[in-house]
Amino acid sequence: YVLLYFITVFLMMQNFLLAIIVEDYMNVAAEIKENLVEQEFWTDLHSCAMASYKSFRYRWPHLGKLGKELKSWEARLSVGFEDLDRTSLFHDQRSITEFIKHFKQFDFLAPPLVARYGVDTGERSDEERLKIETAVDRQLWRFF
Numbered sequence: 230y231v232l233l234y235f236i237t238v239f240l241m242m243q244n245f246l247l248a249i250i251v252e253d254y255m256n257v258a259a260e261i262k263e264n265l266v267e268q269e270f271w272t273d274l275h276s277c278a279m280a281s282y283k284s285f286r287y288r289w290p291h292l293g294k295l296g297k298e299l300k301s302w303e304a305r306l307s308v309g310f311e312d313l314d315r316t317s318l319f320h321d322q323r324s325i326t327e328f329i330k331h332f333k334q335f336d337f338l339a340p341p342l343v344a345r346y347g348v349d350t351g352e353r354s355d356e357e358r359l360k361i362e363t364a365v366d367r368q369l370w371r372f373f
Contacts, residue, residue, distance in 0.1 A: 307340030
């Protein structure tokens with residue numbers, strides 16, 4: 230009976246351990262599936278090296294400072310040359326131009342498309358968009 234008890238307890242503990250490992254594996258697999266990587270490793274490494282080089286050469290501001298400044302501008306969909314110049318964080322206009330040239334190559338940094346009634350995330354179907362536009366139009370016409 231003792232041997233049977235030890236085997237049962239061992240198998241139960243092994244089952245618990247396997248359940249924990251499999252659950253964590255499934256969570257990680259789901260996160261990896263949701264993670265959209267824009268570039269492959271070597272391209273990303275090259276981009277980081279070029280950004281570091283250009284940052285030194287053109288004396289770009291520290292990205293943390295620039296990020297704080299841009300984050301304080303709420304409700305902005307995109308940032309242009311004049312906006313970056315107003316921050317007074319860049320050394321000169323060439324520095325801003327090279328900054329924009331460098332980061333313009335990344336598709337994921339492109340400004341979002343703005344539809345008639347807000348930012349178009351592409352998540353809604355045409356039928357849903359039509360319903361929303363119709364409802365908003367009706368509400369607007371009530372005021373006129």
